[in-house]
Amino acid sequence: MRAMRPHPRPARAAAALAALPLLLSGAPRAVAADGPVRLPVVRTELAADEECADASDRTARNEPWTRGALGLSRAWQHARGAGVTVAVVDTGVGTSVPALSGRVTAAGDADVDCVGHGSFAAGLIAAAPAEGVGAAGVAPQARILAVRGTDERGATTPGQLADGIRAAADGGARVIYVGRALPEGKKELTAAVAHATRRDALVVAPFAPDALPGGPDAAAPRWYWPGAVPEVLSVRDYGPGGGRPADAPTALATDLAAPGDSVVSNGPEGSGHYLGSGASLAAAHVAGAAALVRARHPDLTAAEVSRRLTATAYPALPPRLDTYAALTTLLPDTVGATPRQPLAHLPPDPSTAPRERAVVIAAAGGGLVLLVAAGIAVIPRGRARGWRAAER
The missing domain is CATH 1.20.5 (Single alpha-helices involved in coiled-coils or other helix-helix interfaces)
Known part of the structure; x- marks a missing residue:
């Protein structure tokens, strides 16, 4: 298991600034017109005395590295997620984000996102492309069901996450993104995932937290939930260079890897952008890819969608999400089977x-x-x- 990162992560954020040439729009202070800019960093949790996240005044004009890594231009020729609802079980999702306009439904008070993490993840999943804006979601025509899985400041418990997963499944979501990974809660979260599985919803979650209290040298548990539940598609992150961050965990098995470091998405309101890193953000990309697969292959079950995403992934340890291949590859119907040519039938004498x-x-x-x-x-x-x- 990897040593987890303290939260927030200034070193990772600083590296991201150099990796992403994002042009500044409307910043209050002078910045070189063609140089890298500082985007505010999305958080997973806020202290009691911290102010809520608000709209960013900076816009990512150029395409982030993740669009090319995910192959979205080719994938969008086959599906854009229309007709699929993805639940975001997290800190809430702001309903005034232009990139998600008209496609967010909130359960209870989940339309308020003080932390900004749920809105950021929803943007990675489903933000619509816009002229002059580089960032976009994987499934830009999917709908978002916002479900609160934390308290207002981002803290959570196994019971809160389990309730969120159940509510998402009962709300008709075909893909359920969970933005947290907890070292306890096996019983509650396994039962909640089973509830979702019975309703044919695919649960996607990070294999471990984005940050571990106690710093990078703190001992890490062997399992995190709900990612360790067998039916869950667990995801880890990789960065712009294609490799794991230096402080990434190595011991835990995971199903897929996806872009999760130095990624760009929207905040809880407005059209500006934030910067973020972590396995929870990689999981958001996989949830978007699952929405594309369910849109293109609506007859597949949740288990078959999961298998398609893993079977078509780029061979690595762990396999890396290949969105285009997941949409277009022809797979045998039976798990473990190999494609076979039909038998030749000779005409009778x-x-x-x-x-x-x-x-x-x-x-x-x-x-x-x-x-x-x-x-x-x-x-x-x-x-x-x-x-x-x-x-x-």
């Missing part, structure tokens, strides 16, 4: 009856011709002799 009839007809015709020829030769001679026998 032709019947001999027509040939036999032809032989009989030809023989009869030949005999008739001989009889006629003989008659032509014999009859005139017989008449000439008065039908008398020839003399010897």
Whole structure:
């Protein structure tokens, strides 16, 4: 298990600034027009005395590295998530975000997002492309069901997450994104995932928290929930260079890896952008990919969608999400089966009856011709002799 990162992560955020050439829009202080800019960093939890996150005054003009890594331009030729609802079980989702306009439904008070993490994740899943804006979600036509899985400041318990998963499944979500990973709660969260599975909803969650209290040297539990539940598609993050961050965990098994470091998305309101890193954000990308698969292949079950995402992933340890391949690859129907060509069917031997009839007809015709020829030769001679026998 990896040593987890303290929260917030200034070193990771600083590295991200150099990795993403995002142009500043409307910043209150002077910045080089063609240089990298500082985006505010999204948080997973706020202290009691911290102010709520608000709209960012900075816009990412250029495409983040994640769009190319996810192959969205090719994937969107086949699906954009229309008709699929993705639940975001997190800190809430702001309903005034232009990139999500008209596509967010909130359960209870989940339309208020003080922390901003749920809105950020919802943007990674479903933010619509816009002219002059580089950031966009994986499934830009999917709908978002906001479900509160934390308290107002982002703290959570197994019971809160379990209730959120159940509410999301009962609300008709076909994909359920869970933005947290907890070291306890196996019983409650396993039962909640089973409830979602019975309703054919695919649960996607980070394999471990984005940050571990106590710093990078703190001992980490062996399992985190709900990511450790077998039916859950658990996800870890990788960065712009394609590798894991230096402080990434290594011990826990996970199903998929997806872009999760130095990623850009919207805040809880407005059209500006935030910057973030962590497995929870990688899981949001996978939830968006699951929405694309469910839109293109609506007859697949949740388990089949999960299998398609993992079976078509780029071979690595762990496998890396390949959104385009998940939409277009032809897979055998049976798990573990190999594609087989259909058996060749040879036509039956032709019947001999027509040939036999032809032989009989030809023989009869030949005999008739001989009889006629003989008659032509014999009859005139017989008449000439008065039908008398020839003399010897």
